[in-house]
Amino acid sequence: MPQPATLTVSLLVNGRRIAAEIDPRRTLLDLLREDCGLTGPKKGCDHGQCGACTVHVDGKRMLSCLKLAACADGHAVTTIEGIAGEAGLHPLQQAFIDHDAFQCGYCTSGQIMSALEALADPALTTRAQIQEFMSGNLCRCGAYNGIVDAIMDLKADAQL
Incomplete structure (x- = not known):
């Protein structure tokens, strides 16, 4: 059986440049949780109905379970882990x-x-x-x- 094609994405996650080789069908949520180790965005319904996976992409909220990671290529993503400052909580x-x-x-x-x-x-x-x-x-x-x-x-x- 042929292996699915992969592609390389590069995005800025919480101010840090991330590059990953991914399956084109991979969601942004899975990339954030599994590749970046960020557990703030949650996999709740996996259908865009609960909002537990909400992140910001270029400053606008987005349901990361519905966004393909490939579509975030070249964009800035902020998760809950990226909003606190050096002084403490946001x-x-x-x-x-x-x-x-x-x-x-x-x-x-x-x-x-x-x-x-x-x-x-x-x-x-x-x-x-x-x-x-x-x-x-x-x-x-x-x-x-x-x-x-x-x-x-x-x-x-x-x-x-």
Whole structure:
């Protein structure tokens, strides 16, 4: 049986250049978890329905289980592991702690990666708008109120 063709991809993951020889059918999620050893993005549903695999590609949130790694070639990818600074946690990570915005933690990395984009969007100003924006990220534990509270708090602080 013939071996599937491979291709080489090069991308910037959390500020570090990564090159890998991959099967063209490989997802970005599998590349990040298996080749890069990044366990923040989770394989939840593997169908783009839960948001646990959310990462940023060139600054925009993306469901990494639906994106082929080959399509990320030449792009910058940021995972939850890449958002904290040298001084410690990202303010959003701290806000999630402060607002009890996670329980089991399985969805937390995807929630935070989506919330980062919500924070950056000046059009999202109301609780209802943020809830709608975050609706693609599921939390089986029901920490939704804490998640929205964390985002609203940081949005309020940014307006001061």
